Amino acid sequence: MKQRNSVEKKKNGKQKSVNRSKYQDQGDQFLNWVNSLGIERTFLGKMLYLLESSFKVRMTALLFVCSIFLAFLINLEFDPIYTGYKEGDIAAIDIRSPITFEMVDEIATAEKRVRAEESVPPIFRYDRDIYESLFDRVYSSFKEMRGRLVGTKWSRSEFKKDKQISEFLQKNKERFEEILGKQVDDRVFLFLAEQRFSIDVANLLVNLLEPYVGVKIIADLGPLQLSKREAVILSLDGKGDELKFPVNEIADLRSIQRDFVWPRNLKTNVLKTKGRRTLAKFAENLLSANMILMRDETKERRQKARNSVVKVNLSIKKGQVIVSEGSTFQPQHIIILDQIRRLNQKRQTDLMSFAMAVLFVSLILVMFSYVRRYSSVRIRIENRHLGAILSITIISVLITKLALFLNALSPLDEVGLPISDEFFHYLNPIGVAGMMLALLVTNIQIIWMFCIFIAVVTGVLLNFSFTFMVVSLFAGIAAARGVFSFSKRNDIYYAGIRTGLVQMLVIAVLTYLSGGERLWFHIAWNSAAGFMSGVLASMIATSLIPIFESVFNFTTDVRLLELSNLNHPLLKEMIVKAPGTYHHCIVVGTMCEAACEEIGANALLAKVGAYYHDIGKSLHPEYFVENQKKEFNPHDHISPNMSKTILVAHVKDGVEMGERYKLGKPIIDIIRQHHGTSLIAYFYNKAKQSENEALHSAREEDFRYPGPKPQFKEAGVVMLADSIEAAARSLDEPTPVRLQNIVKNVIHNKFMDGQLEACALTLRDLKIIEKSFIRTLLTIYHQRIDYPKEAGGRLSEYSPSTKSNIVN
CATH class of the missing domain: 1.10.3210.10 (Hypothetical protein af1432)
Structure with missing residues (x-):
């Protein structure tokens, strides 16, 4: 047993020694790389050495990245109410551009695109042979019917004649329509049968339609909304040959049918007046459009024309008057002012975010350095601590953003309560940050540092409000202190109540010192908001703590x-x-x-x-x-x-x-x-x-x-x-x-x-x-005081023995 333990001890010791000999801190590797470049004596090299000697490079870089993210989150603006100018407003002063920039003139570009699209005429397929085909079908159908009438004589009796013609209609009309390619009214078919589908009637019918052979007819001209001078491109028979025709050469089928009458110059002895009207009605129904709109081709060409339009750029010079005093705001003015606001906001956000990131990193490093130097307790910050701190900070910022959102909505103003702008600021449950961190992280120094940091962040978020910084600091400390001696689950709610009371006192004092109209009214409402803030903080913390326990592997007092x-x-x-x-x-x-x-x-x-x-x-x-x-x-x-x-x-x-x-x-x-x-x-x-x-x-x-x-x-x-x-x-x-x-x-x-x-x-x-x-x-x-043996005691009967060493 001893030999095996000894061998294992030596093996473990040897392996551990090998690991130590091969280990090199990544920060040292980075500095060695910098030194190999020969810049160790430059300002950059000295700064890197100072940074690595005081803090870990990775930790500092992580803090900086997190601070940049936090800064951008703080500068993220969302305003539910449009506070700028509206179309139709009157400019009280000359509004000038504070910067020089170029932008796309969306209105002019849109108008130019519409004009380009409208300049493309519709595309039609022109069928020149449609009437030639129709005439052939007319003669063929009439010939077929004459053949079926061979051997049939109409009775002189009108009653029997009508019966014969009706029977002929029932047997042959469907075949007639099939050859003709058109639906035929029963009265027209009876009339043609009565005329025994004579060649003279067929010739009259063709003569009625011949004037329209060279006319370009479309089914409905109305939806196209063509000007009199607009040309229409025609694809001849769909073969790709294209010609342009003025629009006055195009006829509307409905109009032709509406105005169709028997030509005066067409003389005939074959038909009487009633028969002429019937044959003219038949010819009117046989009229067809020989031009068919090619919708997909037209749409594609117009889209190409629209896309080919070059955007119209608008150049604005610094100091240029956008809207003159007394002028009415037009849509173009609103677009220009929105662009100026976006450009200014982007520039300010970038600069402010970088500045705040540097501020936050500096603040954290200074506090950390101070505590390390003057505290007797060694601070150990783990990755899960950083993750929890960052998450809690983001939650605090989002909650503060929500307070700003509610303040912008001003829901209490809608019901007639003249509450100050600070009401929803003080209603912000900022104490949740200190409360949650105190439950998750037991290091007091880290908690105090975090409370100061959150106070600065929220103060910056509210336009560098010193008042809210003070309120946030006291709320964080009170909330953290309230859960230090956590012994039962309800203590977190008691901590929320104590935090609310502390906020009430601090807010009342600060509101009183600020003065103003309706002072006591605002003190009452703002103090009430502070108390509700503490209670809300405990409720939010109760909801979020189980999530943080699971995600970051914390063991809280709960x-x-x-x-x-x-x-x-x-x-x-x-x-x-x-x-x-x-x-x-x-x-x-x-x-x-x-x-x-x-x-x-x-x-x-x-x-x-x-x-x-x-x-x-x-x-x-x-x-x-x-x-x-x-x-x-x-x-x-x-x-x-x-x-x-x-x-x-x-x-x-x-x-x-x-x-x-x-x-x-x-x-x-x-x-x-x-x-x-x-x-x-x-x-x-x-x-x-x-x-x-x-x-x-x-x-x-x-x-x-x-x-x-x-x-x-x-x-x-x-x-x-x-x-x-x-x-x-x-x-x-x-x-x-x-x-x-x-x-x-x-x-x-x-x-x-x-x-x-x-x-x-x-x-x-x-x-x-x-x-x-x-x-x-x-x-x-x-x-216990024992009694003598005579009194029933047992002290005299007990002889203690000395135990050997106890192993625990």
């Missing part, structure tokens, strides 16, 4: 309250499998909670961490003294190395169980760190005193926990309470003097062993912790 429930599966399993360990954890939790409250640490985190710090013991409870029976100790039957391995394993097992049950990073860190790198002295001494010569060479570092040492105050307090409670439990007679000595000795030994060097506990904190532990232990192990 989550800790859930974990403090003794019905948690891990604690229920511990009380069944390792009741002694369970009792030990509960006592340690009580000690930690009291001590952390006195030194200003997170008492809830320490208590919950203490509850779970020994959950790994539930896998092998019989190997830990608090769960052993007096008559049996399994360590008596195994080697010291094996005992050490089992004891160390409970930390690793506890971490795995914590990760499986998602206890959260702080709790898992306490489980991992609660022994630090402490020496397992009992088994180390047992190994040194063993008769086995192989164990005599045992090294002290082989009998230490793997660590790491406690990295924050709560973990350090749990370490001390864990060792002290185990030592106190080993006493047969826990007198006040003995308990005091145990507390002092354990704290002194841990301090001298270097176990507390990374957890930021000061000597003053250790003194306070010592007194708190003593008070708690005296309360737990208080001495």
Whole structure:
């Protein structure tokens, strides 16, 4: 066992050494590249060196990028009400352009495009042979009907004649229409049948239609809206030959049919007047349009003409009068003024965003540098902290933007309440930023820095309002302070109420100092807005905290309250499998909670961490003294190395169980760190005193926990309470003097062993912790006054025995 551990130790040590030898910080690589360019002595090189020597380049770059994004977000303007000039307004003064620029004249360009589109005439397909084909069908249909009338004589009786013609109509009309290619009225067909479809009638019909053979006829001229001078391009028979004709050569089919009459110069003895009217009506129905509009081709050509138009540029000089005094605003004026406003806004936004980005980065770096230099506590900022800070900042900016949006809408003005512009500014729940960060990040210095930063950001957002900066600063501090001592879920709402009260007081004072009309009215409304702001902040924080816990892997006090429930599966399993360990954890939790409250640490985190710090013991409870029976100790039957391995394993097992049950990073860190790198002295001494010569060479570092040492105050307090409670439990007679000595000795030994060097506990904190532990232990192990044996007491019958070293 020893040899295998030794080999693994050497292998691990060798691998770790190799990694350190190959590691090089990326910031160093960047500076080496800069030095290779030979500019290390230039101003740029000195600035880069100064930047890297004070802060990490990557951190600074990230801050700068985030600040630029935040600055652009702040400068993002959205106004629901159009506050500029409108068409038809009268200019009170001469409006001049403040800049020189060129823009597209959209109105002139649109007019030019319309003219280009209208200049393209419609495209038609001209069928010159349509009437020749019609005449052929007329003669063919008449000939077919004459052939069917061969052998048929009409009766002289009008009644029988009509019956014969009707029967002929029923049998032959459909065939006649098929050959002719036109629908024929029954009266016309009866008339033609009565005339026995004579060739003379066919000739008369053709003579009626011949004048229209050379006429260009379209179905409906009206929708085209052609001018008299406009030419129409004709595609002859769709073969691609194109000719242009003036529009006066084009006839409308409806007009021709409406005006169609029997020509005076067409003389005939074949038909009487009534027959002429019938034949003329038939000829009118046979008229057809020989020009068909090619809509797709026309649309395509007009679109090409529209697209070929070059945009009309409008050049505006600085100082040029856009609208003269007394003039009426035209659409063109509105477009020019909108363009000027957009250009000015873009220039101002770019400059302001860059300036604010530099300001924000400088502010963060200065505050961070100050705290690092003058604070005794080492600040550790992780990536998730930066992500949470950036997200909370963006949420705060968006909420402030929403307040500006509501202020612009002025909904209260619509109902007749003359509320000041500051009402919705003060209604802004800006305290949510400090409240959420205080719940997510336990580092007080970071929280104070963030409150100052948010105050500056929101003040800048509201046109550098110093008043709102002050209100925002007090709101953030009050909200953060309100959730420091979080012990139950309703505390977040109480914190919101306290934040609202603080805002009420600050806003009332600032409004009073600003003066103005209707002073007390505005004080009342603005103060009410401040109070509602605090309440809203707590409601928003309650909604967002679970999201941040999940996304950024935070363990807030809200989550800790859930974990403090003794019905948690891990604690229920511990009380069944390792009741002694369970009792030990509960006592340690009580000690930690009291001590952390006195030194200003997170008492809830320490208590919950203490509850779970020994959950790994539930896998092998019989190997830990608090769960052993007096008559049996399994360590008596195994080697010291094996005992050490089992004891160390409970930390690793506890971490795995914590990760499986998602206890959260702080709790898992306490489980991992609660022994630090402490020496397992009992088994180390047992190994040194063993008769086995192989164990005599045992090294002290082989009998230490793997660590790491406690990295924050709560973990350090749990370490001390864990060792002290185990030592106190080993006493047969826990007198006040003995308990005091145990507390002092354990704290002194841990301090001298270097176990507390990374957890930021000061000597003053250790003194306070010592007194708190003593008070708690005296309360737990208080001495009862026993009575003499004659009075029923048992003190004289009890003979305490001294226990051996207790392994915890």
